[in-house]
Amino acid sequence: MSMFRRTGAIALSALVVGAFLVVPSPASAQTVQTRAESFIATANARALALDVLGIKVTVGASGIEMTSTPAAKATGGGVLLVPGTVSTVETTGPSQALAPPKACVLNLPIANLLSVALACGEAKVDSTPGAPQAFGSGSVAAIDVGGQQILALLSPVLDALTPLLDQVIGTVTGALNPLLGGLLPGLVTQLGLDPNTGLVSSLVDGLKKATNLATIKLGNSTSQGLSETGKISAIATAQGGQIDVLPGLALGGAPLLSIVVGSAKATSVFDRAGGTSTPGFDAAILTVKLGLPILGNITEIPVKLGSPITLLAGTPLESTIALGAGTTTKNPDGSVSSVADGVSIHLLKGISGGIKLELAHAESGIGGQSQLVEQQKLVEPVAQLAKTGNDPWVPMVGFALLLAAFTTRRLVVARPSGKRNPADN
Amino acid sequence: MLINLLRTHRWIRVSLSGLSVALLLGGLGLVGYPFFTNVWQGRIQAQLDDQLVSPELQQAYKEGKIETGDSLTRIRIPAIDVDVVVVEGITPSALRAGAGHYPNTALPCDGGNVAIAGHRTTYGRPFGNLDQLKTGDKIDLITPIGACQYEVTKAPFAIAPDELGVIAPSTDKMLTLTTCHPKGSAAQRLVVQGKWVSALTA
Numbered sequence: 124m125s126m127f128r129r130t131g132a133i134a135l136s137a138l139v140v141g142a143f144l145v146v147p148s149p150a151s152a153q154t155v156q157t158r159a160e161s162f163i164a165t166a167n168a169r170a171l172a173l174d175v176l177g178i179k180v181t182v183g184a185s186g187i188e189m190t191s192t193p194a195a196k197a198t199g200g201g202v203l204l205v206p207g208t209v210s211t212v213e214t215t216g217p218s219q220a221l222a223p224p225k226a227c228v229l230n231l232p233i234a235n236l237l238s239v240a241l242a243c244g245e246a247k248v249d250s251t252p253g254a255p256q257a258f259g260s261g262s263v264a265a266i267d268v269g270g271q272q273i274l275a276l277l278s279p280v281l282d283a284l285t286p287l288l289d290q291v292i293g294t295v296t297g298a299l300n301p302l303l304g305g306l307l308p309g310l311v312t313q314l315g316l317d318p319n320t321g322l323v324s325s326l327v328d329g330l331k332k333a334t335n336l337a338t339i340k341l342g343n344s345t346s347q348g349l350s351e352t353g354k355i356s357a358i359a360t361a362q363g364g365q366i367d368v369l370p371g372l373a374l375g376g377a378p379l380l381s382i383v384v385g386s387a388k389a390t391s392v393f394d395r396a397g398g399t400s401t402p403g404f405d406a407a408i409l410t411v412k413l414g415l416p417i418l419g420n421i422t423e424i425p426v427k428l429g430s431p432i433t434l435l436a437g438t439p440l441e442s443t444i445a446l447g448a449g450t451t452t453k454n455p456d457g458s459v460s461s462v463a464d465g466v467s468i469h470l471l472k473g474i475s476g477g478i479k480l481e482l483a484h485a486e487s488g489i490g491g492q493s494q495l496v497e498q499q500k501l502v503e504p505v506a507q508l509a510k511t512g513n514d515p516w517v518p519m520v521g522f523a524l525l526l527a528a529f530t531t532r533r534l535v536v537a538r539p540s541g542k543r544n545p546a547d548n
Numbered sequence: 549m550l551i552n553l554l555r556t557h558r559w560i561r562v563s564l565s566g567l568s569v570a571l572l573l574g575g576l577g578l579v580g581y582p583f584f585t586n587v588w589q590g591r592i593q594a595q596l597d598d599q600l601v602s603p604e605l606q607q608a609y610k611e612g613k614i615e616t617g618d619s620l621t622r623i624r625i626p627a628i629d630v631d632v633v634v635v636e637g638i639t640p641s642a643l644r645a646g647a648g649h650y651p652n653t654a655l656p657c658d659g660g661n662v663a664i665a666g667h668r669t670t671y672g673r674p675f676g677n678l679d680q681l682k683t684g685d686k687i688d689l690i691t692p693i694g695a696c697q698y699e700v701t702k703a704p705f706a707i708a709p710d711e712l713g714v715i716a717p718s719t720d721k722m723l724t725l726t727t728c729h730p731k732g733s734a735a736q737r738l739v740v741q742g743k744w745v746s747a748l749t750a
Binding site: 158504505506507508509510511512513517518520521522523524525526527528529531532534535 | 575577652728734
C-alpha cells in the first residue's frame with residue numbers, strides 16, 4: 124500500500140510540475156521585418172561645356188543630392204571654378220533649411236578667350252524629416268568667344284594649311300553642296316570675300332575680320348530634388364540657348380550661323396508607396412539656321428537625331444553638329460537614371476583639338492526602398508498590454524486544495540463514532 | 549455515519565487516500581508556482597545571455613530578423629536592481645524569459661517608442677519593483693550592436709490593459725515599460741515612460 128502511495132505521489136508530482144514547465148508555446152513566431160523608407164536622389168544639369176583649344180570651362184552648372192537620412196546638398200554655378208559665381212550648401216543634420224544669397228559676378232573674363240557678362244549661382248536645401256528638398260541653379264547672361272585671341276592662336280596653323288586645303292577644296296565643295304546647295308558663291312559675295320581666291324582662304328579671311336568668333340546666350344540650368352506625399356523626384360533641366368557663329372559678319376548684322384537649342388530635361392521619380400522608380404527625359408530640339416540676307420529669309424538646316432551634319436569633312440577645318448539623344452537605365456537593384464543630351468558642336472576638329480561645345484545636358488538618378496508597412500500587418504495586433512502577472516485565484520486555489528487534501532486525509536484516518544481505540548485502554 | 553461507511557468499504561478509503569495525495573500535490577504546485585517560474589526563468593536567462601553576444605544574433609539584429617523568443621537587448625535599471633535580457637515578443641512563451649519587447653514598437657535605441665513588458669511577480673519578476681522608479685532614474689539598453697540610455701520622465705502610473713496609447717508610435721525617442729498591477733493581479737497595467745538621453749559607448 125505504501126509503495127502504491129509513493130508511486131502515485133511521484134506520478135502526480137511529475138504531472139503537476141510538468142503542467143507548468145512543458146506548456147506548448149503558442150504559435151506566434153512570425154518574423155517582424157520593419158524597414159524605414161530610404162532613398163537617394165541626384166540631378167545634374169549643365170547649360171554649356173566649352174573646350175577652347177584645351178581650355179575647359181563649364182558654364183551654367185547645377186547639381187543636387189538628397190537622401191532620406193534626411194540630408195540634402197546643392198550647388199549652383201555661373202562658371203564653375205570661379206568662386207564668386209558658385210554657391211554650394213549642405214545640411215549637417217535634420218530639420219535644417221539653408222538658403223545662402225546668390226553668388227554673382229559681372230563682366231567676368233576667362234583666360235583671355237571668353238567674356239561672361241553676368242554669371243550667377245544659387246543653392247538652397249531643406250532637410251525636413253520625410254520631406255527633404257534641394258535646389259541648385261546656374262546661369263549666365265551672355266558669353267562672347269573672343270575671335271581675335273583665338274585666331275591669333277590659329278593663324279599660324281591656318282596660314283600653313285590654307286594652300287593645301289584649297290588644293291583639295293573640290294572634294295570639300297562636293298561634300299558641302301548637298302547641304303548648302305548654291306549658297307556658296309552668294310556666301311562668298313555676301314561676306315565681301317575675294318571670289319578669285321580659294322574657298323578656305325576666303326573663309327579664313329572672313330574669320331580674321333570678325334570681332335567675335337561666337338556669341339552664346341544661355342538659359343538657366345536647374346537641378347531639383349522634390350519630396351511630395353507620394354513621390355520623390357530628381358529633376359535636371361538645362362534650358363538651352365543660342366549660339367551665333369561669327370555674329371555681325373554677314374551684311375545686315377546677321378550671324379553666319381545661328382544654332383538654337385531647346386531645353387533638355389531628365390527626370391527620375393521614386394514612388395514612395397510602391398517603392399519603384401521611373402526614369403524619363405525630354406531631349407533638346409535643335410534648329411540650325413543659316414542667316415544670310417541675300418537669301419531673303421533664314422534658311423533652316425535640318426539636323427536629325429542620329430545623323431550629325433559635318434562641314435568641311437576630311438580637312439583640318441572639319442566641324443560637326445550632332446543632336447544629342449536621351450537614354451534611360453534601370454539597374455537590378457531598382458534604381459534608375461536618365462540622361463537628356465542637347466547638342467554637341469565640334470568646330471575646327473583638326474586644329475589643336477578645335478573648339479568643342481556641349482549645350483543643354485541634363486541627367487538624374489534615383490533609387491530607394493519604401494517603408495515596409497505591409498509586413499508589419501502580419502504581426503498579430505496587440506489587443507491589450509502584455510499580461511505579466513498572476514491570476515489572483517491561483518494561490519487561493521492552491522491553498523484551497525491543500526485544505527481539501529488535509530480534510531480528505533482526516534476522513535480516511537478518522538475512527539467510527541462510539542468505538543474506542545484499543546490502545547487507549 | 550460517513551466514517552462508518554468508510555470503515556466498511558475499503559475501496560472508498562483507498563480512493564479518498566489517493567484523492568488527498570492528489571489534492572496535496574496540486575495545492576503545493578499552485579502555491580509553489582512562483583518559485584517554479586523563477587527557476588525556469590533563470591535557466592532561460594542563462595541561454596539568452598550567451599545568445600545576446602553571439603555573432604549570429606548580431607547579424608540577425610542588423611537584418612531585422614530577430615525571431616520571437618530570441619534575445620533582443622539587455623535592460624539595466626540600477627535604481628531597482630534590474631539586469632535581464634529582453635526577448636523579442638510578448639507571447640506567453642516569450643515572456644517566460646521575464647521581459648519581452650512589443651513587436652510593433654521601435655527597436656531598442658532606435659527612433660520612436662520602444663516598449664518592453666516584464667513580469668512583476670513570476671518568472672524572475674524583473675519588473676517587481678517598477679512602482680519604485682522615480683523621475684530621473686536611468687535605464688540602459690544594451691543591444692547586440694550598441695547601447696543607449698533613457699531617463700524616467702513620468703512616474704509610474706496605472707492604466708487599464710486595453711489602453712494601448714502608451715505603446716503607440718512616437719516621433720520622439722522614448723522608452724515605455726509595462727507590467728501588471730497591482731502585484732499578483734492582472735487587472736491593470738503599471739506604466740513607466742522615459743526619454744532618450746544618449747548613446748552609450750561600449
